[in-house]
Structure formats: C-alpha cells, structure tokens
Amino acid sequence: FTVSLSAFAVKHYLREEEASECDDVRPFISDIKSTLPGFENLKTQDEVENKNAVDNNTYKKVPSWNHILSSFSNRKEPHQRGKGKELEMESPNHNLPLEISLYISDYVTTQFREERIGVPISNNMLQNVNMLIECLSSFERILRTPIPLAYSIHLSQTVWIYCLSLPFQLVSFVGWSTIPIVFFASFILLGIERIAAEIENPFGYDPNDLDLDGFCEIIQRELEIIIKHSPPNVDHWVYDKGNLDAIENADNETVKSINDENS
Incomplete structure (x- = not known):
C-alpha cells in the first residue's frame, strides 16, 4: 500500500499541490506526527474538521498509519484531475514523498530488528526504497530545470x-x-x-503532459492484484503430475527428433 501512497504523493508534489489536502492521500497520513514545518497547522485543522464532522454525525474514523501498512480495505477512490487544495501555512509545502520513504525505511528496519524478516529481504526492500528516492530526485531534476x-x-x-x-x-x-x-x-x-x-515541465495538467493520474491508478491496481493473490506453490504447477507427463512427452519427442537427425 505504501508504494501506491508514495506514487500519489509524488504526483501531487510534482504538480506543486498540497498532497496532505488531496482526497487520495490525506486520509492515510493524518496520524503521521511529522516534525516538518506546517504539519502542526495541518494537525490543528484536522482536529477542528473532525470535531465539526462529529457534531454533524458525518465523522468516519480515519485509519491509522499502522493499519494502512497492511490493508487496502479503507482506501478511498483517487480524486479526478483538478488542482489540489492549498493550505495557508507560514512555510511552503514540504517533501511528503521523501517523508513517506523515510517511514517505509523505518518500518523495514523495525521488522528486521524484531527478526520478522531476514537479511536478504531487508536489504532488498531498503534497496527498493532507495530506488524510490532516486526516482523522486530524477523527477525533481526535470521539474526544477526549466528552459532558459x-x-x-x-x-x-x-x-x-x-x-x-x-x-x-x-x-x-x-x-x-x-x-x-x-x-x-x-x-x-x-x-x-x-x-x-x-517540453518544459511535463507534470502539469496540459493535454500533452504526462498522465500521472493514469500512472498512479495502474500502480494501485497492480498492487491490489498482487496483494489479493498469494504466490503460487511450486508443488502445484512444476511437480504436478499432468505437467510432468507433458514434460516427459516433450523430452521423448526431442530425443526422437535428435535420433532421426543423426540417422
């Protein structure tokens, strides 16, 4: 799930939108106690809005960060194209995709420290997190390098x-x-x-810009498919009797064709 969340956060970051106020990101980061500038104001605004929603009997429980690491069940539909809502903060928007990557890295480190995953898996996962950060750096390089x-x-x-x-x-x-x-x-x-x-800045809303919404939806859909299906068991497809018979028949045909060529 965090990979999907990171993709949506990157999309809004490249469009210079306040991702924490967008419908496809905000519900899942409300419990992040960030030390970055401006998040105190966001937390205060969330508390006020939640209190008003309770008074109107429209409040729905916002999933915590620990919960979203393991489930898509409370996921909201991503918003359609449109400008994200900007907060009136004293400081500019921070780098939310980078912060999410730090949370993922800390989660992997914690799982390794508690011996829930081994060294190869933890190294592979941390390497993938580094790749996410490298991709973000490449996107920023394109975004911050305008035509003179x-x-x-x-x-x-x-x-x-x-x-x-x-x-x-x-x-x-x-x-x-x-x-x-x-x-x-x-x-x-x-x-x-x-x-x-x-050519300058392909991350906007112009018709010929990159379809970031479509890219994020594809990532989200593929991750949902991966989560819903367990990895195939080798005994069920490699060592299945029907498959072994097919392999044996293929080997016999190969041997027969080789003998025919030699003769």
Whole structure:
C-alpha cells in the first residue's frame, strides 16, 4: 500500500499541490506526527474538521498509519484531475514523498530488528526504497530545470524575424506562390518554437503532459492484484503430475527428433 501512497504523493508534489489536502492521500497520513514545518497547522485543522464532522454525525474514523501498512480495505477512490487544495501555512509545502520513504525505511528496519524478516529481504526492500528516492530526485531534476528564458525569447524573436522577412526574399522569384510558401514555412517554424516551450515541465495538467493520474491508478491496481493473490506453490504447477507427463512427452519427442537427425 505504501508504494501506491508514495506514487500519489509524488504526483501531487510534482504538480506543486498540497498532497496532505488531496482526497487520495490525506486520509492515510493524518496520524503521521511529522516534525516538518506546517504539519502542526495541518494537525490543528484536522482536529477542528473532525470535531465539526462529529457534531454533524458525518465523522468516519480515519485509519491509522499502522493499519494502512497492511490493508487496502479503507482506501478511498483517487480524486479526478483538478488542482489540489492549498493550505495557508507560514512555510511552503514540504517533501511528503521523501517523508513517506523515510517511514517505509523505518518500518523495514523495525521488522528486521524484531527478526520478522531476514537479511536478504531487508536489504532488498531498503534497496527498493532507495530506488524510490532516486526516482523522486530524477523527477525533481526535470521539474526544477526549466528552459532558459533567454533561449525562449531569442528563439521566438528569431523565428518571427525570419517569417516576416521571408516574403520580401521570395516575391521577386516566385510571385504569388510566395503566399502559400510563407504560410507553410511559418506554420512549421512556429510549431517548432511552440514545441520547445511545451517540453518544459511535463507534470502539469496540459493535454500533452504526462498522465500521472493514469500512472498512479495502474500502480494501485497492480498492487491490489498482487496483494489479493498469494504466490503460487511450486508443488502445484512444476511437480504436478499432468505437467510432468507433458514434460516427459516433450523430452521423448526431442530425443526422437535428435535420433532421426543423426540417422
């Protein structure tokens, strides 16, 4: 579950939204006692809203962090595309995906210390957590590396100057054909200039941006399938009698074909 939660938190973080106020994240982090700036205000707001909900008989118990580590049962549906609600905090939004990774790492360490998992499993899980952090760092690098403003301005001015001067260069040679030629040339060059602007920050809500909502839903659906199905038992499919008979028949056919080739 925490992998799915981390994916949704990364989505909102890349869109510079307050993930702690989004419907697909907030119910599962309400009990995290964060020491990061601004979380005290969030905790106070949660207590006020919960008290008002109790008075209106609409309060539903928010699952604790320990509970969500083992179950999807109380999961809410992810919200649809739309801007996340921003809190009026004294400090800017913190890095919630990184904090979730720290909680996962601490959980794995605790399980290993209590001898519930072995060394290979704990090392593998911690390595996967490090991979999540590396992915987050790569996303931040893309998000925080915009196209230089001077480059965008210079490219736009150069394209417009060329398109405006092109008719004067062609009219003496091609006459009225200058109109369609300039039209298509301007269409191509202005399109390239616009594409250069669209490359910047692919994590937003524009139609050609990455479908982060779809990615998160796919991750969540695949994790649900993994959780619902137990790992297959080797005795039930490798050493099954029917499977062994099929393997024996295949081996006999292979031996027969080799003998036929040698003869």
